[in-house]
Every structure is written in C-alpha cells, then in structure tokens.
Amino acid sequence: MALTLESVSYRYAGATRESLHDVSLELADGEVVGVVGASEAGKTTICLVASGLAPRSIGGTLKGRVLIDGIDTADKPMHELAAQVGISFQNPATQLSQVADTVFEEVAFGALNLGLARADVIRRVKEALAAIGITDLGERDPRHLSGGQMQLVAIAGLLAMRPRHLVLDEPVAQLDPEGRALVGDALKKLAAAGTGLLITEHDTDLLARLSSRVLVVDGGKLVESGATDEVLADPRLDDWGVEPPARVRLQRALLAAGLNSELPA
Ligand SMILES: Nc1ncnc2c1ncn2[C@@H]1O[C@H](COP(=O)(O)OP(=O)(O)OP(=O)(O)O)[C@@H](O)[C@H]1O
Ligand SMILES: [Mg+2]
Numbered sequence: 036m037a038l039t040l041e042s043v044s045y046r047y048a049g050a051t052r053e054s055l056h057d058v059s060l061e062l063a064d065g066e067v068v069g070v071v072g073a074s075e076a077g078k079t080t081i082c083l084v085a086s087g088l089a090p091r092s093i094g095g096t097l098k099g100r101v102l103i104d105g106i107d108t109a110d111k112p113m114h115e116l117a118a119q120v121g122i123s124f125q126n127p128a129t130q131l132s133q134v135a136d137t138v139f140e141e142v143a144f145g146a147l148n149l150g151l152a153r154a155d156v157i158r159r160v161k162e163a164l165a166a167i168g169i170t171d172l173g174e175r176d177p178r179h180l181s182g183g184q185m186q187l188v189a190i191a192g193l194l195a196m197r198p199r200h201l202v203l204d205e206p207v208a209q210l211d212p213e214g215r216a217l218v219g220d221a222l223k224k225l226a227a228a229g230t231g232l233l234i235t236e237h238d239t240d241l242l243a244r245l246s247s248r249v250l251v252v253d254g255g256k257l258v259e260s261g262a263t264d265e266v267l268a269d270p271r272l273d274d275w276g277v278e279p280p281a282r283v284r285l286q287r288a289l290l291a292a293g294l295n296s297e298l299p300a
C-alpha cells in the first residue's frame with residue numbers, strides 16, 4: 036500500500052524546462068518521509084505531482100507515472116484522488132474556504148464535496164478534530180485563529196476526507212514557534228495513527244522529529260535519500276542549501292571547538 040512516483044519528470048505549462056527530472060519515490064502507508072532542498076529546488080512541484088494537481092488541475096507535461104497501490108492515477112477522476120491523497124500548502128489562511136463561519140463547518144467542507152451523507156460527514160469531522168486535538172475550536176470563527184490553529188484546521192479538513200496519505204508543503208514555514216510546536220505535535224499523532232505523510236520543510240528540526248526517511252532535492256533531481264539521522268548529518272547539506280537541525284549544528288560546533296564529545300541521545 037503506497038503512493039509512488041515512478042521516474043517522474045514534470046514541466047509547468049509554458050515553461051521551457053522541466054522542474055522535476057526523473058524523480059522516483061515511495062511513501063508507504065503510515066510512513067513519514069521528509070523532503071528538503073533549497074528554494075526553487077522542486078519541493079512544491081513534487082507535492083503538486085504527488086497529489087495529482089499537476090498536471091490535471093494546473094496543466095503542464097508529466098512523464099513517468101504516479102501510482103496508488105500500483106494503480107496509475109492518471110485515469111482516476113480528481114475527486115477520487117483527492118479522497119486518497121490530501122495536500123496542504125504553507126499559507127494556512129489561503130487554504131480556508133472563507134465561507135464557513137465555524138471551524139466545524141470549515142472542516143466539513145471537503146468531505147461534503149465528496150457527496151457523503153450528512154451524518155457521515157458529521158462523524159468524520161468530529162473524528163478529524165479529535166485526531167488533531169482541536170475539538171475545543173469547533174465553534175470558533177476560522178478566520179480569527181492563530182496561524183498554527185488555521186493550519187491545524189486545514190489539515191483536519193483534509194483528514195475528514197479520510198485520505199491514506201497527506202502531502203504537506205512546508206506546513207510550519209509561516210508559523211511562530213508556538214504554531215510550529217502545535218502543528219508538529221498534531222502531525223506526530225497522525226503519523227502514530229497510521230496516516231502516511233510526505234512533508235517538505237526548510238525546518239529540519241521538525242523533520243528530525245517526525246520522519247523516518249529524508250529525501251534531498253536539488254535542481255529538480257533527487258540527489259540523496261536515506262535514514263533521517265544520516266541524511267540530516269550529511270556534510271553536503273550546506274551545498275544543497277539546507278540548514279541542518281540544531282542538534283547537528285551543535286555537534287559540529289563542539290567538534291570545531293575541539294570538544295569531541297557525543298551529545299547524549
Ligand atoms: N507555475 C510555474 N511555472 C513555471 N515554473 C515554475 C512554476 N512554479 C515553479 N516553477 C519553477 O519550478 C522550479 C521548482 O520550483 P518549486 O516551487 O517546486 O521549488 P521549491 O523547492 O518549492 O522552492 P521554495 O523553497 O521557494 O518553496 C523552480 O525553478 C521554479 O522557478
Ligand atoms: Mg515551495
């Protein structure tokens with residue numbers, strides 16, 4: 036059971052060159068995979084392709100295949116795909132419907148669009164709010180929440196559609212430390228409950244905490260992949276425009292100062 040990109044190359048509509056070249060990756064059910072890379076490296080493009088938005092919603096040209104459980108998604112209608120792979124973007128405010136007056140309604144929005152019975156939607160919304168730990172926000176106006184809370188509402192809305200995989204493009208990029216902690220905790224819970232997560236982030240501390248594997252993308256190509264601890268300690272990260280986690284930076288500083296000590300795990 037997996038979401039798979041098989042030798043995917045992708046060119047945006049009107050662009051002269053490809054933004055992704057021959058990218059292959061697999062996200063197993065319940066697995067958390069991080070994607071890092073400099074600005075313009077191709078992280079968002081991977082998210083758009085993995086979720087099926089590119090090319091079917093935004094156009095462009097795709098080579099290779101995107102598969103769910105080995106079945107090519109090219110032939111699936113978008114609503115079917117959206118129910119299997121949810122995608123969220125970095126700016127939480129732009130993800131809200133702007134028409135819902137309560138968080139409960141907001142979270143129900145996507146599930147209602149799947150054409151489910153009302154009782155089913157209500158049950159799903161309650162579950163999604165609980166899974167993210169924001170049941171107490173249900174009656175609040177989604178437009179008057181903190182950035183971190185808004186991001187949680189957006190993710191809960193995806194969860195209510197019961198996708199097997201979530202693709203999160205820089206979920207904490209625009210959040211303050213409190214928002215980052217809030218979203219990090221919620222994602223940790225989701226992963227523990229078995230939702231597969233593909234997370235792009237500049238915040239490698241978040242990935243160090245959540246993901247089992249990390250992929251590095253540079254110039255539209257996958258240049259490295261492996262266990263999180265190994266990849267995030269790779270000395271080439273700087274060349275790829277990625278800041279290592281605080282722990283790795285501290286370890287390096289200690290080494291440079293001649294304090295050859297190992298940090299306790
Ligand atoms: N709509 C578009 N049309 C044409 N080219 C695009 C479009 N969006 C992105 N690109 C190009 O595709 C490449 C990858 O961009 P992408 O947005 O995936 O990078 P990113 O890793 O998400 O960067 P950031 O960290 O800044 O979000 C870049 O060269 C970018 O200029
Ligand atoms: Mg991006």
